[in-house]
Amino acid sequence: MDFLVRIDTSRVHDLPADDHADLVRRERHRGRELMAEGVLRRLWRLPGKRANIGLWSADDADALEEALDSLPIRPYADIEVTALATHPLTAEGPLPR
Amino acid sequence: MDFLVRIDTSRVHDLPADDHADLVRRERHRGRELMAEGVLRRLWRLPGKRANIGLWSADDADALEEALDSLPIRPYADIEVTALATHPLTAEGPLPR
Amino acid sequence: MDFLVRIDTSRVHDLPADDHADLVRRERHRGRELMAEGVLRRLWRLPGKRANIGLWSADDADALEEALDSLPIRPYADIEVTALATHPLTAEGPLPR
Amino acid sequence: MDFLVRIDTSRVHDLPADDHADLVRRERHRGRELMAEGVLRRLWRLPGKRANIGLWSADDADALEEALDSLPIRPYADIEVTALATHPLTAEGPLPR
Amino acid sequence: MDFLVRIDTSRVHDLPADDHADLVRRERHRGRELMAEGVLRRLWRLPGKRANIGLWSADDADALEEALDSLPIRPYADIEVTALATHPLTAEGPLPR
Amino acid sequence: MDFLVRIDTSRVHDLPADDHADLVRRERHRGRELMAEGVLRRLWRLPGKRANIGLWSADDADALEEALDSLPIRPYADIEVTALATHPLTAEGPLPR
Amino acid sequence: MDFLVRIDTSRVHDLPADDHADLVRRERHRGRELMAEGVLRRLWRLPGKRANIGLWSADDADALEEALDSLPIRPYADIEVTALATHPLTAEGPLPR
Amino acid sequence: MDFLVRIDTSRVHDLPADDHADLVRRERHRGRELMAEGVLRRLWRLPGKRANIGLWSADDADALEEALDSLPIRPYADIEVTALATHPLTAEGPLPR
Amino acid sequence: MDFLVRIDTSRVHDLPADDHADLVRRERHRGRELMAEGVLRRLWRLPGKRANIGLWSADDADALEEALDSLPIRPYADIEVTALATHPLTAEGPLPR
Amino acid sequence: MDFLVRIDTSRVHDLPADDHADLVRRERHRGRELMAEGVLRRLWRLPGKRANIGLWSADDADALEEALDSLPIRPYADIEVTALATHPLTAEGPLPR
Secondary structure, three states, rough: EEEEEEEOOHHHHHHHHHHHHHHHHHHHHHHHHHHHHHOOEEEEEOOOOOOOEEEEEEEOHHHHHHHHHHHOOOOHHHEEEEEEEEEEHHHHHOOOO | EEEEEEEHHHHHHHHHHHHHHHHHHHHHHHHHHHOOOOOEEEEEEEOOOEEEEEEEOOOHHHHHHHHOOOOOOOOOOEEEEEEEHHHHHHHHOOOOO | OOOEEEEEEEHHHHHHEEEHHHHHHHHHHHHHHHHHHEEEEEEOOOOOOOEEEEEHHHHHOHHHHHHHHHOHHHHEEEEEEEEEEEEHHOOOOOOOO | EEEEEEEEEEEHHHHOOOHHHHHHHHHHHHHHHHHHHHOEEEEEOOOOOEEEEEEEEEHHHHHHHHHHHHOOOOHHHHHEEEEEEEOHHHHHOOOOO | OOEEEEEHHHHHHOOHHHHHHHHHHHHHHHHHHHHOOOOOEEEEEOOOOEEEEEEEEHHHHHHHHHHHHOOOOOHHHHHEEEEEEEEEHHHHHOOOO | OEEEEEEEEEHHHHOOHHHHHHHHHHHHHHHHHHHOOOOOEEEOOOOOOEEEEEEEOOOOHHHHHHHHHHHOOOOEEEEEEEEEEOOOOHOOOOOOO | OEEEEEEHHHHHOOOHHHHHHHHHHHHHHHHHHHHOOOEEEEEEEEOOOOOEEEEEEEHHHHHHHHHHHOOHHHHHEEEEEEEEEHHHHHOOOOOOO | EEEEEEEEOOHHHOHEEEEEEEEHHHHHHHHHHHOOOOEEEEEOOOOOOOOOEEEEEOHHHHHHHHHHHHOOOOHOOOOEEEEEEEOEEEEEEOOOO | EEEEEEOOOOOHHHHHHHHHHHEEEEEEEEHHHHHHHOOEEEEEOOOOOOOOEEEEOOOOOHHHHHHOOOOOOOOHHHHEEEEEEEEEHHOOOOOOO | OEEEEEEEEEHHHOOHHHHHHHHHHHHHHHHHHHHHHHEEEEEOOOOOOOOEEEEEOOOOOOHEEEHHHHOOOHHEEEEEEEEEEOOOHHHHOOOOO
């Protein structure tokens, strides 16, 4: 199942500089792992915002929760989850990337 | 440049049945063309909503406008456009699909 | 997967009386079927509102969409879908009903 | 009478780690008691949110207040209460669980 | 149980003059009955608004729904219901009127 | 003149325990005085909220301000005031209590 | 008592031209009368909006309602009323005009 | 004085085709005149929206109202006006274009 | 040019008592000056709110900014500015005060 | 590509006086550089607000992000970015400045 996930990371920027740098480093590492697992499929920054928006895939909401809970920034993040359903247009065959 | 585009098609459902069916047919055809051109990259339905959300790619806002204006449902659609910037995580190499 | 689904039926009330009565009859019949299939688990009215809120279960968003599309009032309804994840408290065993 | 109760627990996460762990332990204990009493009937997590949503049953708003006031997290929680009325569909007999 | 009920009657004003007058007459009559039954306890107009706000008493949400459904303007009204709980201050004895 | 006054007392709960207890005691005392004076006519708690909603009577907005300013919690409170006008239904005679 | 009153007249513009012109003429006439009575004290247009905002004075909300009900555009208007209290700064003497 | 003016033209699209075309032609003509007068300084389309946003210059709000009232689409437009003040950065000399 | 200016002073109340008293004293003094200059024309308190709303006159937005920046509470205030245009009704002659 | 960028600088005002002065100095310096580069084209203050709104030009969202990230106030700023598309009116030739 696909989910659109918006993660606001504003509060991360209130951390002391060292903690902030360390957290970003650990977060990037975990992000790479989730990409390799095919859970995090696409990721963008929202211009001007301290937030990202990504395409996540998981069996269901529980599996998504587990993945989100594994993010080091989880305690500082405000997250909006939008469940996505297949569009008839794409049901007739995968979209070119 | 990537854009997240939400298209609300509620007002299409107020059309007489024949017009509605014809419009959907022409819209699907145009959608196919945009997919083939790599402008429309991903497309989902929003559960419960008469709306879709898609990943669109265009050189800039003008090019995106041109693509959106080419949609048969354009006169009936309410469209939200969110510009997307590259996330550092993906700048280090394309995400697995 | 569980979903909380709020269905606003205000526009149904703009229909001519006969059409309204027939639609409500067909809708109740379909609701009964969905209950029997275990898709529609709980259903309440929202005091003062022309809307209901219900607990729906489906494999994923696509399956939920299919069930919602099968509702006779679908063309007149405004629907809000909230995906639900298992709470640790209930993971330790089903809640008494 | 049924109530849909959304409890936002974000501020609990600002507590020192030990206090947070102790509070969660006491909260789970109280939650189990309320489930056994049939006051807390169903409970879910909202994906991405530090919040839960549950089906509560109480004689009236006063009884619900009493139950909510008994929650250890009460001082840190932002709570939305929605009163629910019986839907005609279910008035004709209990829904299968 | 007490409820604060806000009833927006804007759409009543779109009716032809005769229908509007008749509806208001029947609504006032029904309002009188509900007052006599002690269901409708207090009623005010909201300055500038085509809306009223009232203090209603009913055993529970179902009973309130029944009373609201009995209002002739029900099909035209947008209604907000707020459940009220007893305040400790008044629990120590009824307020002077 | 009648006013509907919603008082959010969330910030009172951030006070040290002793200060909080003393403030609530003084607030209850002042509330009793205002009830005796017929300024505070009805008062309820909003289920789940750290807020109350009450029916206040005062000659005009200045008199209401004076009464609200006399509340010990005033510095911590967020207050919403709604002016109320007499409804034709009640103009024909006082409502039964 | 002073009130700030915002009157949205958008729907007046949906009337046939003759009706619109006649309504505006009658409305201006009534406005003149209210000014002469000292009820309508100041009046401005909101740039870009089909709305005005004015300073109204009336004994209480009932008197204000009566004045607003006397406006020919009343059936077409959406009105926001804000009650105003005397500011200490002006309590020490009237403001220069 | 500079103003940022957002003009939503959605309702123009509900006009019959001929009227719509004629209105757009007259609107473009008037826009040209306002540009030549230096009243309309910059103009953009908002991607996906049936709306434009422009930089307008006028002596004051009255002068701006007069210019906006001169637009053929005025009866169909929803307009948001934001007054702009000089920024210290630009007060030190005009910005390069 | 007239402006409606709403000034929220909530954060002033978080200051230590002495600072608060001094700030209010200085603010009242500056307010008297602005009244004498005819910049601050009318001022009211918003019942229940720690905010005031006033009628300000200035040549343009820059002049208004200058006046607002001169307020001692400026660093603590949240300010909403609404530009006002002359209403045709008053263009035919000044309103009685 | 043009962007309308609104930058809220409220949190800058919570800094100690010296830090605030230094930050504003560095920010003005960087602003001058961006103007010289033609990235920051126009800039205004929003009356009453601790915020500015500006016309920015960049190849795409990534280039805009880079420019915004170079602002000294970036960690304290809340930024709203609106992508702008060319309006047909201006496509027929540049607007007079």
